[in-house]
Amino acid sequence: MGISGIISAIVIGAIIGLLGRLLVPGRQHIGVLATIGVGIVAAFVGALIAHALHVDHTKGVDWIQWLIQIALAALGIAALERFKARH
Template identity: 50%
Template sequence: MIGTILWAIIGGIVLGVLARLILPGRQNISVLATVVVGILAAFLGGLVATWIGVGKTNGVDWIRHGIQLLFAIVGIYITAQVSTRRGGRSGAAMR
């Protein structure tokens, strides 16, 4: 159980960073928000992968990781949009 949580945190950090690299443009959200979204994406993506039957395969679970990355990309996008609407700095304000 502890190992699963630790791997979700580590994977979440990696997923959050990858999602920010994949998304075009600049996302004005904190590093903490990136990590939290990545961790949530790791958990939710793992659950969805298990529900559809691809959570545990022989070797590397590429489909599960792809689902997790998709969740992270959507989560980062939504977080960035909400942050900008709530008065966060937009790209135009930083110029």
């Protein structure tokens, strides 16, 4: 992965993380870097799941893949928030 791929992963991860964060009700006490990290992981895992389900290459925007990634980001943010609340 080149520098452009790393920058793209960070940007896409930030977008997915922020969208996932919007889905979690209430205030989250996690930082921006944690949100981006969760978004990057959700983007990669969501892409793998979409590929396994054969919904990763569609005509136009891959809405199903985006929905999977955003849902995973929301779950990741909620899990991280719950983990931080316990410690």
